[in-house]
Amino acid sequence: MNEAAKTYWENYWGDKERPETVSAWMFGDSPDELAQLVIExxxxxxxxxxxxxxxxxxxxxxxxxxxxxxxxxxxxxAIIKTVKVEIVPMDEVTEEFALAEGEGTYEEWKAAHVRFFKQELKEVHRSYSEDMLLVCERFTLIDVKK
Structure with missing residues (x-):
């Protein structure tokens, strides 16, 4: 975790007891746009x-x-908390989950994710498949940095 993220995390909790598990990361293809969707x-x-x-x-x-x-x-x-994790084959991701990702219709979600996963897997010499397993996370927004 970089210093800015660490400072934000520590300032958010102040004197309260902090959770032990925290990481800092950005969303894949368009981190600014996706972070804004979280904030909204x-x-x-x-x-x-x-x-x-x-x-x-x-x-x-x-x-x-x-x-x-x-x-x-x-x-x-922002700070988020993971509230649910499921392992789901790509071809079994529900429309409801895809819509919760906030990136458009199910068809738009699928096209964007197929493109993203093909590129990501190519970099590690793996191939995309319709039944590849995904780690599907639900989260809740805890704080937005002022």
């Missing part, structure tokens, strides 16, 4: 490729996780 409470879900957690030996998200959302300049803009 239009985006309450996100997903990522399960295989990338395996390849990077990263733990899967849990409902104990908090995240500092960064913009494209790696500046903190």
């Amino acid at each position: 409470k239009k985006k309450t879900a996100t997903c990522s490729a399960h295989i990338l957690y395996e390849l990077e030996n990263e733990p899967l998200p849990t409902t104990e996780d908090y995240s500092v959302i960064l913009n494209s300049q790696e500046e903190p803009v």
